[in-house]
Amino acid sequence: MPKTDAYEADLLGAFDKGALKSVATKAELSRFKAAARATAVKDKRVNIRLSSGDLQDIQVKALEQGMPYQTLIASVLHKYVTGRLAER
Structure with missing residues (x-):
């Protein structure tokens, strides 16, 4: 894995501490979840x-x-x- 720089390390630290909060609305989250489900469907072998x-x-x-x-x-x-x- 590539090394993280200072900015990335700060972001990871903030994430680990739970200091980051989502700014997405419920409607956006619902839309993102639907898109992820549609993309992840694997129905053919x-x-x-x-x-x-x-x-x-x-x-x-x-x-x-x-x-x-x-x-x-x-x-x-x-x-x-x-x-x-x-x-x-």
């Missing part, structure tokens, strides 16, 4: 073949991100189809 090397690399990346490798694959595919995955 897909089987793909990957090289063992690629799968191992994906599993390492997922471990670094602290998530299951299947979630990482789904996230990368989602970013690609929504145009948010940029080539280097």
Whole structure:
């Protein structure tokens, strides 16, 4: 994980102490929850073949991100189809 700078460390400290309060209205929170539910619905199963090397690399990346490798694959595919995955 990348190191945090002083500003980020202050924010994390304030969060841990419970000093941060939400400014979202109930209507906004409801809208955000509905959007999250709609985005998180996984209703189709897909089987793909990957090289063992690629799968191992994906599993390492997922471990670094602290998530299951299947979630990482789904996230990368989602970013690609929504145009948010940029080539280097």
